[in-house]
Amino acid sequence: MVQKMESIWFDGRLVPWDEANVHVLTHSLHYGLGVFEGIRSYRLKDGGSSVFRLKEHVERLFQSAHIVQMEIPFNEDEIVDAIVETLKANKMPEGYIRPLAFVGAGAMGVHPGTNPIQTIIATWPWGAYLGEEALENGIRVRTSSFNRHHVNVMMTKGKVCGNYVNSVLAKREAVADGYDEGLMLDTAGYVSEATGENIFIVRKGVIKTTPLTSILEGITRASLMELAEDLGYKVVEQQFSRDEVYTADEAFFCGTAAELTPIRELDRRRIGKGDFKVAKHLQAEFFKVVGGENPKYEHWLHRYEV
Numbered sequence: 343m344v345q346k347m348e349s350i351w352f353d354g355r356l357v358p359w360d361e362a363n364v365h366v367l368t369h370s371l372h373y374g375l376g377v378f379e380g381i382r383s384y385r386l387k388d389g390g391s392s393v394f395r396l397k398e399h400v401e402r403l404f405q406s407a408h409i410v411q412m413e414i415p416f417n418e419d420e421i422v423d424a425i426v427e428t429l430k431a432n433k434m435p436e437g438y439i440r441p442l443a444f445v446g447a448g449a450m451g452v453h454p455g456t457n458p459i460q461t462i463i464a465t466w467p468w469g470a471y472l473g474e475e476a477l478e479n480g481i482r483v484r485t486s487s488f489n490r491h492h493v494n495v496m497m498t499k500g501k502v503c504g505n506y507v508n509s510v511l512a513k514r515e516a517v518a519d520g521y522d523e524g525l526m527l528d529t530a531g532y533v534s535e536a537t538g539e540n541i542f543i544v545r546k547g548v549i550k551t552t553p554l555t556s557i558l559e560g561i562t563r564a565s566l567m568e569l570a571e572d573l574g575y576k577v578v579e580q581q582f583s584r585d586e587v588y589t590a591d592e593a594f595f596c597g598t599a600a601e602l603t604p605i606r607e608l609d610r611r612r613i614g615k616g617d618f619k620v621a622k623h624l625q626a627e628f629f630k631v632v633g634g635e636n637p638k639y640e641h642w643l644h645r646y647e648v
């Protein structure tokens with residue numbers, strides 16, 4: 343159950359958590375057209391706080407809206423300010439931030455007509471997405487029986503609410519089968535991404551991640567690619583198959599909620615020796631970056647004081 347906080351920002355003002363409600367004929371509730379973000383803020387080593395890559399997340403929120411032709415009635419700077427305002431109102435030196443823009447009530451029927459576009463920002467504490475133990479010891483994953491969306495069925499560069507029915511089905515299937523996460527293949531059968539994360543493998547000394555085609559263009563993915571290259575690793579974006587994961591030396595998921603979570607096994611095949619050497623190195627460096635301990639990446643931090 344998500345921990346209740348003081349306020350939610352709703353269409354331009356902070357309202358008490360329990361008063362942030364909508365009508366049951368809200369268009370997005372029926373037809374899934376809405377866009378959202380998942381963002382984390384972190385306590386910094388120096389005692390302050392920062393939202394990690396806030397600018398890029400807000401840019402992606404508006405990019406998602408652009409893809410599905412939604413006009414968010416605020417500009418990017420207003421949403422950036424509203425996010426910080428909401429964190430402060432909820433006295434959160436760190437936590438998870440969920441902006442959502444959705445089509446409100448009015449006309450029913452597939453065409454959203456002139457229904458209002460409503461915007462909320464909620465924040466709440468969210469620890470290790472896949473469990474504390476997962477960050478340390480990795481997770482067990484199965485290849486999902488559900489493919490990731492064909493790129494002309496759903497717009498996967500958009501973080502679109504309706505896209506996540508695919509993720510829910512895959513996640514529920516994986517958990518029901520005793521796994522921690524599901525890895526989805528694209529409609530051509532190549533590895534795509536997980537239900538809420540992008541994937542990397544380490545094979546023959548090269549760090550490989552999937553091309554952008556069917557995946558959400560992850561901000562953590564982009565950050566880790568840059569960080570890994572700065573650390574001297576060779577990083578490529580290349581299509582790969584499930585059995586390249588089976589025979590990889592390492593594999594890990596990444597995402598705002600999941601951060602960097604090693605994969606212990608896929609489809610009951612242990613991956614490598616399980617020492618997570620590269621994953622642990624990148625994970626440690628990533629946490630130094632989000633904690634403000636690496637000045638090279640200061641521009642990725644949006645500092646604030648509670």
Ligand SMILES: Cc1[nH+]cc(COP(=O)(O)O)c(CN[C@@H](CCC(=O)O)C(=O)O)c1O
Nearest residue numbers: 380537538539540558560561562597598599
């Ligand atoms: C499908 C998908 N792929 C990749 C990512 C990684 O993107 P990024 O966060 O920019 O590195 C996410 C984020 N998943 C968000 C939602 C999780 C949820 O359960 O809700 C998140 O990690 O916040 C996805 O949902």
